[in-house]
Amino acid sequence: MSFDTISVIGLGYIGLPTAAMFASKEKKVVGVDVNQQTVDIVNAGKIHIIEPDLDVMVKEAVEKGFLKAVVWPEPADAFLIAVPTPFLPVKLIDLVPEPDLSYIKSAAKSVAKVLKKGDLVILESTSPVGATEQMASWLSEARSDLTFPQTHGEDSDIRIAYCPERVLPGHVVRELVENDRVIGGMTDNCSKAAIELYKIFVRGDCVVTNARTAEMVKLTENASRDVSIAFANELSVICDKSDIDVWELIRLANRHPRVNILQPGPGVGGHCIAVDPWFIVSSAPNESQLIHAARRVNDFKPKWVIEKVKATLAEFLLSNPSKAANDITLACFGLAFKADIDDLRESPALAITKDLAMLNVCNILVVEPNISILPASLSEMVGLVSVSAALNQSDICLLLVDHAEFKLVSKSDLENMAIIDTKGIWS
Template sequence: MSKAFDTVCLVGLGYIGLPTAVVFALRSINVVGLDVNRTAVDKINRGETHIVEPGLEDALRRTVTAGHLRATTVPEPADAFLIAVPTPFLENGGGRDPDLSYVEKASRSIAPVLKAGDLVVLESTSPVGATEQMAAWLANERPDLTFPQTHGEASDIRIAHCPERILPGHALTELVTNDRIIGGMTEACATRARNLYKLVVEGDCIETDCRTAEMAKLTENSFRDVNIAFANELSLICDRLGINVWELIRLANRHPRVKILQPGPGVGGHCIAVDPWFIVSQAPEEARIIRAAREINDGKPEWVLAKVHQAVAEHVAATGKPARIACFGLAFKPDIDDLRESPALAIAERLANAYPGQVEVVEPFIEALPPAFAGKAVLASPSEAIESCNVLVILVDHSAFKAIPVPVDRGTKIIDTRGLWIGAPRHEGKNQR
């Protein structure tokens, strides 16, 4: 079998797949991007991105112009296939079981073009056992080839799991500098995958088995979720006791062994808000802290909404007029356009439904509001929202919002879930935020 990687195929050209494809193409590796979205494919082939990621469009344009990257909707042969497709929840009556249908479709789509010596890597964050399930789907489609689950180290196809570890907004850097965990179905599978990633990764590539690699990503995000839940729970306690939670955290973090995170309106994104439930679904009796943290973070938007409803009621009682509400931010984290699993988006949607025609949304990273807001809310600039609204709700700490002077006139009511205005330091000294 040839050990070279002449062509790499990225299956799924979203927030992970497209930056990954570009990083490989920047090393003059022939990269084919595969996606079902014809509009996205056409834009990529013109050197244009369909997502917001600093530096990505310029790098994409250079790689497309150089002939190292192109996109297609039709599977083609390659030496390595990296699958980076969504793994959301199943629509099963409110349950939290993982949906592997996208992984299954991606696997079955590339199966006809596999050949002996190929490597298939699942990058999608997945429940434990998903990589082995992917191998089973591939084997079912290609009985003429051998796979690790039946032929071990002698298999025709190498199978591995390598979860991404990037921070949106820093993808092109972190794809190169971060360590990667390489989980193979066999040692040969792990080594083959490591050889691929070392073509672009400057960080360490650590080999392990695929189940450990799957659990490692879930563990990393669950750890962060539990710590965010602690901060969010503190914010509820401090609100009841009349304490500024950001001042409290700033002071507590002066302890050399304490590093409390920042509270917010909840937890969003395609990882931290989702991945812990994969552990809970597979070990419901054991994952008690993980479940509790998820419930705390999932419940925080309700607390924010209650605060807004209270502020609206107070405005109406004081003036006899309807309140206008400004929601600052829809993204799940600052300075990106990603709305996936965003608590800010969910809060703004519910406010638009509760107060149709009275809501203005300030989100600098989108050009139009999602369809759910049609006829109920408008997209506004920060100055427009501050001038016309009586209740200001800070949901995302975009850099642009940090420069806005704190509104103090006209009796404006502020619900600040990010500590941008309400949490401003009152004392000189070391700022731990």
């Protein structure tokens, strides 16, 4: 196939780097996003996210005319859909959330308007099993003049595949090129077309399977990580109750040649590990007992951290009887869901900080070196300050994210302060 024009639907943390990567190979790329501000930023040769090397790629691609952003899809030879797949809100805490495919549906309906015979459509959004087939159905409903794989197999006018992203924030540009890709075509011809497209820049292997297996591969990878993190987080709670240093415990246990326990934290965040296991649980609730339990453990950890803060605050007041609660300042170090990025999606650090601010029991400062403006939900309740300002003004320091800047804080900087370290870098 000839891919003269490639369209990427959704210019977020995956879509924009993917669009820039194709453009770097001198392919004409049309990026589509419903947010006009995002479109304007990209067309100015700038980026709206923090990702090493991406700014240079986007600037060069726009200046050379290989990348442009629009609000509505335009005709292309291949369409990659990389839009959010959140969950519908639940009213009861014990209910399993159901996936919300409305963004995929909307993207499919908009793409359908400009489809032509021979086009390739790839779903990259993390999705429940069967989402690619559902997308194909939406496309077919919108374009009865074209044929699709679910009805015409190898002879279909349109090729459809699922290919999940599997990159690490902060390393996306490199991993898009180097990592293997799982290609789940609805037919063999669909898979072949998808491989030809990705091989424009992918140096890793393109491994072929069917669409449903490819969807499950992505969910399995992140559910596996979630279970492993849950074990570490549960250990940290047990060790705290037993007055054991969990960091030392894990370090010693990991000296066993076949043991590799991960590090605990304040919970699990991001739009992958904290979300993807629910796709499995929602589709097979009776069979996914371990995966479900891991989700509950990791969702519980932020609540445990908040209780730890309350206990520390009470101890501080007992040790300083001349002070009232509103005289005490708590500094929360980190809002992102992981170190050295600006991504706040599903961040336990952000959730903890919000809940503490809502309690209104003390003054709260926030240190997040990767953002310049607090999210609206926090801006009126807390102040965003530098590391040095937080250390100078605080009585209690809550370490939530192991950003590089926080690792530079010395023990002397923390003297005479109560410390709650959820990442083990100040312990």
